[in-house]
Amino acid sequence: MSRRTPYIVYGGIALIALLVYLPALSNGFVNWDDQAYVYENHNIRSFDLKWLLSAVVVGNWHPLTMLSYMVDYSIWGLNPFGYHLANIVIHAANTFLVGVLGLRLTALASSDKRASLFTGATLALLFGLHPLHVESVAWVSERKDVLSTLFFLLSIISYLNYKKTPKPLSYIGSLLLFALSVMGKPMSITLPAVLLIMDFYPLNGFKAGIKKALVEKVPYFAMAIIFAGVTVWAQGSDNAIASLDYHPMGSRVLVAIRALAFYIYKTAVPINLAPFYPRDLAPSFFGIEYTSSFALVIAITAVSILFLKKSRLPLALMLFYLVTLSPVIGIIQVGSQAAADRYTYIPGLAPFMLIATGVGWISSRNKGVATALALILAFVLGALTIRQIAVWRDSVSLWSHEVAVYPDEAPIGWSNLGLAYKDRGELDKAVTNYNKATEVDPGYAEAYGNRAATYLRMGRMDEALDDLSTAIRLNPRIPELYGNRGVVFINIGEYEKAIEDLTESIGLSPSTAAKGFFNRGIAYKGLGMNAEAVSDFTRTIEADPSFAGAYNNRGGAYLRMGSYDAAIEDFSSAVRMKPDDAAAHYNLGLSYLKKGETESAVASFEKAASLGLPQAAAQLRLLKR
Known part of the structure; x- marks a missing residue:
């Protein structure tokens, strides 16, 4: 086998992944974070280094991701084609790197070149074509996933180069690539622990002493701690972290255990994938989902330990899975979801590697059977992925799918479907869907707020005011609710009340307050307070010069x-x-x-x-x- 053969094979698999994702090029933006990241984000329309290094967008500090959107906008404007193209190309590059990484890791533990080649190829196929990854690739807002993973993989490969030939350049390169990865998405702060797991297996770095391995990782861990602090600050400043009063620690642990099993199940049976998996607000250990999940986690742990004398691979993969999932498993609860497909983009490498190792083992005994298995995997997963890409075509298709999967558990689906119809100008359909959201969960503040915004557009001010007041009572921490109620007050001539609400909106979210300053300026103008109006309009222009x-x-x-x-x-x-x-x-x-x-x-x-x-x-x- 030529030394070039694996790279040709993995390049071909990357090309297949790219071709499978081509239908996403005809997809548009969706009304789930894409507006904050791209089509309503005026900051990406020019290069402002100060904003880039300090901006918190949707509760995240990720300057590299925002820089990539700036580049996209400079080339494509607001044409979604270019943004999807970038995601797909980066995912294809990741697919290639995953194959190379699988080859190198397997070669460290086995001298069977064919098995190593097949292991890397199967790993690349699973990573490139598994439908669980559609959310990360076909959703423009998840640029952070694919971009962060690109540098995550490169950092690991650079570290492997250093372990093979200890050159300072490879070590420094790995550190710098790690920093870029975290600046793409903070979830990758787990990389130092991943490197330690690799020292355990397959590098066997602990033979020289655990102390040496730990000292070697000190710069990585120092960087991870700094970036973790920045992440907590960013999510706290955007009120993204749920309080313990709302999600007690006991329920978080149960949801986390369920999530560990849930992702394994979805990896094996990737059907009924959804953009939002509703969270059980009152989980019980004695519920079948939680007891079975706990049993599965215990069983996997036990098997990994029992196999330890024969092979360290199962335990290493289990530790990789746990460590890489830990930032998003729900102990630190960000958002109200129980799980998310995008969270498996890196952790999914663990079950993929287990399957790939099995195919590699088969290849050493029967190349034809292993090839057939790989082709079947490619065909089945590719077909499922193409079908899942269509779900992300636009906001209506996305949320229609959500309510088909979870018609009675996820009010966000009905509410966001209403928003999608509102954006299309189909206001009566929008109201119908908001009504359904409030039926599913009468305490879902966002549905009342979104229905109020539609009533406002329809000129139904009294109903808008009632809904906004209800929404604020249910959740007084959403700035848009005060902003929209301020607009209602402007429309009915109650400018003092408008100023009070708009000031509250600005205070709750200073980083996204341009619209609030503009509307408050309108209210000041209505009162004849022209100097105050000029001040607010000036602040609007500073935030959005266009x-x-x-x-x-x-x-x-x-x-x-x-x-x-x-x-x-x-x-x-x-x-x-x-x-x-x-x-x-x-x-x-x-x-x-x-x-x-x-x-x-x-x-x-x-x-x-x-x-x-x-x-x-x-x-x-x-x-x-």
């Missing part, structure tokens, strides 16, 4: 204050950004008129009149008298 409406409204405040030059500057910016905004052209004309520049005023009024604004035509008639 927001034409903020320039238009600040210009209006300046106009009322008699600051005509400032008004002209803002209205000019507004019409530059939105040349078809008749109101902005008209306001620019008024500013020129107030300043005595009649010729410029006439030009602006004529443009506004050509865009169909009656007031502009009336001004022109007055000026011609």
Whole structure:
């Protein structure tokens, strides 16, 4: 076998993975975090190093991921094709690296080159084509998964190079790649422990003493501790971590044990995969799901220990599985889900490796049987993955699938399906789905908040106000609820109440408060408090320099204050950004008129009149008298 053969084989498998995921290129964005990461995130539209290094997005600090979105936007704008293409290409690269890693690890424990080749190939096939990974690849917001894993794998391979030939460059390279991995997604902070597991098997690094192995990992662990602190700060600042009052430690342990078994089950039987797996709020150890999960975990542990004298592989894989899952297993509860497919992207390598080792063992005895098994796996998993990719086509297909799998357990599915219909302009369908969400869980604040936003769009202010007040009573920590209630108060002319709610919204989420400042500026303007309005519109523009409406409204405040030059500057910016905004052209004309520049005023009024604004035509008639 040529030395190039494995790399050709793994490259071919990576290409197969890429081809299988091509249908995702026709998928769009979905209304689950994609808005925060991409299509409503104005910060990715320019390179701002200060923002990049300090931004917390959806409870995460991951500057490398956000940098990748900046690059995507500079090339593709808001065309989802490019974002999906990047995810798919990175996943294909990961598939290749997984094959190489499987080959190298197996070769350390076995001299059978064919078995090593088949083990790496099967591992790459399972990783590249398993439908559990569709969420990580076909969901634009999970760029962090594929990108972080790329550097995670490269860091391990660099570490293996160092262990083979102890060169400082390989060690430093592994450390730097680890840092990049964590800056892609903090879940990879487990890498130092993974390296220790590899020292245990297959490197047998403990022969030289555990102390040496630990000292070697000190820089890794120091880096992991620093990044863990940053992660806790980021998630705490975004109120992402659930309190012990809401999820007591006892229930967290039970949910974690169930999750360990759940992921193994879904690896073996990847059907009814869902974007959101609802969490049991009152789990009991005596429930069948929990007792059977506990029994399975104990059984796997016992088998791993019993096999220890014969092979360290089962115990090493079990430890890898436990360690890499530990940040997301539910002990530190982030979100309200019981589990998530995306959490298996790295931990799934453990059961995959066990299966791949079995195929490798078979290949050493019967190459044809092993090849047939690998082909069957590729065909079955590829078909399931293509079907799962279609689930992520758009928001309606995603949440329609969720409510089909969990019709009575997950109000988030009905609520987000309502949002999807709202975005399509199908407001009655949206309300119907929100109603279903409140039936499934009358205490689900988000459903009331989303229904209120739809009522607001429909002009049904009283119903919107009732729903928002109910939602705030149920969950007073959601900033959007106060923001939307503030908008309702603006619409009914209660500006003082609007300012109170919008101030609360801004305080709850300062990092995403641009809309809150804008709406509070509108409320101040309604009260004639123009200086305060200018201040809020200015803060909106600082957060989003491309927001034409903020320039238009600040210009209006300046106009009322008699600051005509400032008004002209803002209205000019507004019409530059939105040349078809008749109101902005008209306001620019008024500013020129107030300043005595009649010729410029006439030009602006004529443009506004050509865009169909009656007031502009009336001004022109007055000026011609």
